[in-house]
Amino acid sequence: MSLEKTPSETCVLVTGGAGFIGSHTVVELLEGGYQVVIVDDLSNASEKVLDRIAQIVGDEAAERMSFIRADVADRDALEAVFESFPIDRVIHFAGFKAVGESVAKPIEYYGNNIGNTIALIDTMRAYGCKDIIFSSSATVYGDPDALPLTEQSPKKFCTNPYGWTKWMIEQILMDTATADPEWNVVLLRYFNPIGAHESGLIGEDPKGIPNNLLPYVAQVAVGKRDCVHVFGNDYDTPDGTGVRDYIHVVDLAAGHVSALAWMNGRTGCEIFNLGTGTGTSVLEIIKAFSEACGRELPYVIEARRPGDVTANWADCTKARELMGWEATRGIAEMCRDSWNWQSHNPDGYGE
Numbered sequence: 099m100s101l102e103k104t105p106s107e108t109c110v111l112v113t114g115g116a117g118f119i120g121s122h123t124v125v126e127l128l129e130g131g132y133q134v135v136i137v138d139d140l141s142n143a144s145e146k147v148l149d150r151i152a153q154i155v156g157d158e159a160a161e162r163m164s165f166i167r168a169d170v171a172d173r174d175a176l177e178a179v180f181e182s183f184p185i186d187r188v189i190h191f192a193g194f195k196a197v198g199e200s201v202a203k204p205i206e207y208y209g210n211n212i213g214n215t216i217a218l219i220d221t222m223r224a225y226g227c228k229d230i231i232f233s234s235s236a237t238v239y240g241d242p243d244a245l246p247l248t249e250q251s252p253k254k255f256c257t258n259p260y261g262w263t264k265w266m267i268e269q270i271l272m273d274t275a276t277a278d279p280e281w282n283v284v285l286l287r288y289f290n291p292i293g294a295h296e297s298g299l300i301g302e303d304p305k306g307i308p309n310n311l312l313p314y315v316a317q318v319a320v321g322k323r324d325c326v327h328v329f330g331n332d333y334d335t336p337d338g339t340g341v342r343d344y345i346h347v348v349d350l351a352a353g354h355v356s357a358l359a360w361m362n363g364r365t366g367c368e369i370f371n372l373g374t375g376t377g378t379s380v381l382e383i384i385k386a387f388s389e390a391c392g393r394e395l396p397y398v399i400e401a402r403r404p405g406d407v408t409a410n411w412a413d414c415t416k417a418r419e420l421m422g423w424e425a426t427r428g429i430a431e432m433c434r435d436s437w438n439w440q441s442h443n444p445d446g447y448g449e
């Protein structure tokens with residue numbers, strides 16, 4: 099447990115801070131007055147994001163940001179970070195996230211996601227830093243029995259190694275908090291983050307063929323891909339396509355700042371869903387994006403993809419009542435900002 103501190107007195111280590119959600123969170127942290135140390139090995143990110151973050155927040159705030167290129171699993175590198183900076187809290191984004199790839203490369207996924215978390219929390223313990231926010235996922239709920247999903251909804255079998263890494267890291271962190279009451283753990287279960295910063299300077303930059311719907315739709319809109327593939331139109335949903343709870347990445351980023359403030363001076367382990375509470379179908383997303391980019395986006399219906407669930411959306415009452423956090427942006431803003439990013443940066447950060 100750290101002592102209660104104001105944002106300007108708090109130094110936050112952000113692992114994976116150069117990535118999609120991490121970069122948006124770093125912006126919110128700097129704008130909230132925090133000191134930020136990013137550790138990222140750039141395995142799925144570009145160093146260019148740092149200049150973009152600085153452009154958004156301005157030079158003065160950017161001076162509170164440091165970047166170390168390192169693998170979180172590299173204990174020597176991590177120790178050097180803890181020696182150099184007075185880290186108070188950690189937000190742990192670093193990990194591999196492509197569901198399909200995880201099926202093909204389970205050893206890499208378990209190795210990186212779980213291995214780097216163990217190295218991180220072991221190093222944190224050695225330096226007496228026991229406050230951590232972890233990026234978990236609605237994937238731990240599996241195929242839900244009932245909607246909306248609350249934090250009490252049961253964790254189910256995951257359908258891929260990526261999901262299992264989230265499931266297991268949650269368990270590791272819960273056990274850690276049980277064994278040592280000084281730990282202060284917040285597990286944030288994200289629903290489907292999309293969109294981009296409204297400046298259009300930072301956004302999602304997937305390498306290769308996008309795994310998730312929105313970046314794929316955005317690449318169709320910009321002419322990089324022919325048409326959207328819709329996997330299944332015979333689900334038990336209003337239009338037959340899968341339904342998800344999409345959340346604007348800036349709302350999600352703000353959720354981390356709310357969690358940091360809420361955990362100040364606490365101990366234990368708490369779980370929060372971060373979503374909007376509203377489900378949107380694949381066809382509704384394609385329609386909303388078509389409106390945002392000003393042309394009808396073509397799509398084809400394909401067979402269902404193994405492992406996809408019919409529908410999920412969150413009950414976010416707990417985050418609202420305890421942390422005072424609520425998503426404020428709707429699907430139209432998510433598509434608008436995603437299009438703004440994609441159309442100004444058709445090749446992402448250009449690497």
Ligand SMILES: NC(=O)c1ccc[n+]([C@@H]2O[C@H](COP(=O)([O-])OP(=O)(O)OC[C@H]3O[C@@H](n4cnc5c(N)ncnc54)[C@H](O)[C@@H]3O)[C@@H](O)[C@H]2O)c1
Pocket residue numbers: 113114115116117118119120137138139140141142143168169170171190191192193194195210214233234235236288289290291310
């Ligand atoms: N994007 C989503 O849909 C989603 C949903 C739920 C949970 N999450 C989780 O949120 C976190 C961030 O996701 P994202 O979408 O920003 O992904 P991302 O790939 O854009 O960001 C992850 C970052 O971690 C870095 N990284 C990976 N392994 C590392 C290591 N060993 N050491 C240092 N850096 C490393 C990558 O270079 C990248 O910058 C991930 O843990 C992801 O699993 C994402």
